[in-house]
Amino acid sequence: MLLPGLGPHHRDRAGGSIEPRQNGSLQSMSGSDGYGASGDPISEAEALRRLRQTDDPSAQYYAAWWLGRNRSRHPEAVPLLQEALRQRRPRDPGAGVEENAVARNAARALGKLGSPAAAAIPDLLATLEDEDHGLREAAARALGDLRATAAVPALCRRLATGPGVAGAMQPGTPRLQEPCEALLEALGEIGVADLEVVAVIRPFVAHERPLIRSAACRALLQLTGDGHWGQQLVALLQHPQLQVRRAALMDLGAAGWRPALGPIAATLAENSLKLIALRGLVETTAAPEAERGLGAATEAVLAAMDALL
Amino acid sequence: MTVSVSDLVAAVQRADSALGLLQATQALAAAAHPEGAACLVEVLGFNNPGAAVAAVDGLIAIGTPAVDTILTNIDGYNYGARAWAVRALAGIGDVRGLEVLEDALGKDIGPSVRRAAARGLGQLRLEALVEAERQAVALRCLQALVEGCRDGEWVVRYAVAVGLEALAPALPAAAAQQRLRQALAALSQDPAEEAPVVQLRARLALRRLSLTDAAADPAASAL
Numbered sequence: 001m002l003l004p005g006l007g008p009h010h011r012d013r014a015g016g017s018i019e020p021r022q023n024g025s026l027q028s029m030s031g032s033d034g035y036g037a038s039g040d041p042i043s044e045a046e047a048l049r050r051l052r053q054t055d056d057p058s059a060q061y062y063a064a065w066w067l068g069r070n071r072s073r074h075p076e077a078v079p080l081l082q083e084a085l086r087q088r089r090p091r092d093p094g095a096g097v098e099e100n101a102v103a104r105n106a107a108r109a110l111g112k113l114g115s116p117a118a119a120a121i122p123d124l125l126a127t128l129e130d131e132d133h134g135l136r137e138a139a140a141r142a143l144g145d146l147r148a149t150a151a152v153p154a155l156c157r158r159l160a161t162g163p164g165v166a167g168a169m170q171p172g173t174p175r176l177q178e179p180c181e182a183l184l185e186a187l188g189e190i191g192v193a194d195l196e197v198v199a200v201i202r203p204f205v206a207h208e209r210p211l212i213r214s215a216a217c218r219a220l221l222q223l224t225g226d227g228h229w230g231q232q233l234v235a236l237l238q239h240p241q242l243q244v245r246r247a248a249l250m251d252l253g254a255a256g257w258r259p260a261l262g263p264i265a266a267t268l269a270e271n272s273l274k275l276i277a278l279r280g281l282v283e284t285t286a287a288p289e290a291e292r293g294l295g296a297a298t299e300a301v302l303a304a305m306d307a308l309l
Numbered sequence: 310m311t312v313s314v315s316d317l318v319a320a321v322q323r324a325d326s327a328l329g330l331l332q333a334t335q336a337l338a339a340a341a342h343p344e345g346a347a348c349l350v351e352v353l354g355f356n357n358p359g360a361a362v363a364a365v366d367g368l369i370a371i372g373t374p375a376v377d378t379i380l381t382n383i384d385g386y387n388y389g390a391r392a393w394a395v396r397a398l399a400g401i402g403d404v405r406g407l408e409v410l411e412d413a414l415g416k417d418i419g420p421s422v423r424r425a426a427a428r429g430l431g432q433l434r435l436e437a438l439v440e441a442e443r444q445a446v447a448l449r450c451l452q453a454l455v456e457g458c459r460d461g462e463w464v465v466r467y468a469v470a471v472g473l474e475a476l477a478p479a480l481p482a483a484a485a486q487q488r489l490r491q492a493l494a495a496l497s498q499d500p501a502e503e504a505p506v507v508q509l510r511a512r513l514a515l516r517r518l519s520l521t522d523a524a525a526d527p528a529a530s531a532l
Binding site: 302 | 506
């Protein structure tokens with residue numbers, strides 16, 4: 001599970017972002033990796049213009065992020081992002097923007113645009129076959145965000161070889177063979193609870209990496225509603241590594257598993273993340289119908305949120 | 310045998326692991342002694358959320374005597390530390406924190422700082438002030454929170470709803486009460502609101518305030 005983003009370089013999985021932003025305008029985008037200079041407040045027209053040109057990839061990179069962050073409804077946004085998704089470039093350390101970074105941000109932005117981006121689902125499916133691991137990862141998350149049921153067979157196919165192959169370490173890199181976390185999360189988000197889908201996800205609950213286990217439990221909790229998987233996630237809230245506790249928080253929030261209220265509030269992690277997780281418990285449609293709106297159960301979550309401010 | 314505050318401070322300074330720091334900070338916080346305040350403020354900047362929580366609790370337990378130490382040591386360059394310091398000020402509720410809280414909600418770049426400030430603006434302790442001053446401070450809090458309704462981050466707007474609810478009893482003037490309720494109503498109904506949880510929290514605040522109003526009405530008519 002990725003964490004809420006700090007600007008155009010990070011992915012926001014939990015419906016909230018913690019980048020500096022106030023009163024509707026971007027006040028500072030100073031990322032840790034040197035794109036801060038392009039982080040000025042711009043208009044939608046300017047974002048479209050920057051994405052359309054191809055001479056300056058870092059301007060395209062920012063523009064793609066901007067259109068997603070601001071949920072652009074402009075009719076040109078999706079076609080331009082589809083175009084940017086096809087843009088490939090060799091790694092050039094002097095250019096300021098990494099290999100395929102524009103395409104990755106285009107995929108992420110499409111995921112944020114909701115139903116108007118449905119036209120781009122075939123493009124994202126094609127991107128899921130790209131040889132660039134990071135691009136497959138971004139495409140998988142976008143397909144999950146768009147609840148693209150058409151993507152389920154391809155997502156399953158990428159995971160079908162299980163933890164031993166798809167989930168094996170890529171020699172010499174911190175990556176696995178496939179972007180398993182993103183693929184698993186996408187299957188959970190899309191919500192097709194077929195037995196075959198569950199069978200593909202299931203072996204990953206025993207993956208050696210706790211972040212992969214967390215993603216698998218989250219997807220199974222979303223698909224089956226079986227509290228056993230929620231309990232596994234709650235156990236990960238006690239993990240000695242902060243990174244794992246953070247991931248489990250986000251995953252419980254995304255699944256909206258109400259029994260996790262107490263454990264989430266008590267987790268040793270930043271309040272910002274606990275608040276995002278608890279927001280998930282309030283808002284997710286997976287919560288029983290009777291508990292939505294302003295019932296006592298919702299009030300209990302809100303009280304826990306109040307205490308974390 | 311009793312352990313002195315300076316021993317507890319030394320233990321925090323000696324801690325060489327995250328867990329060690331957490332435990333030493335908890336011990337110092339539990340003492341709730343003003344001489345521990347400076348060390349607790351220092352812990353806020355260590356990027357150890359567990360220890361920071363303990364340090365904030367300790368500073369709130371020390372209360373008013375910790376306020377000067379916090380105000381003079383706010384770290385302008387460390388989001389995390391500043392958020393914790395604003396939380397401590399919010400928890401203590403000392404009116405000397407008003408300017409820091411106003412400034413933080415209106416201008417701070419970190420949403421976690423703005424959200425702590427919004428909550429704090431609803432819970433300043435105004436009882437000790439003379440009437441005119443109390444009203445002036447409460448109106449400044451209201452103004453800052455009303456402006457905070459337009460914040461770009463959902464979590465800050467959420468905290469503004471919480472702050473407005475908490476501020477309501479401190480506002481005597483009918484006009485100010487109405488302004489506060491209008492701000493909550495706008496938060497609860499804004500069609501552009503991307504976070505349903507903000508709308509829900511504002512609705513909850515309005516429901517509770519209307520219950521208070523209803524309870525107050527018969528008393529008023531009995532006079």
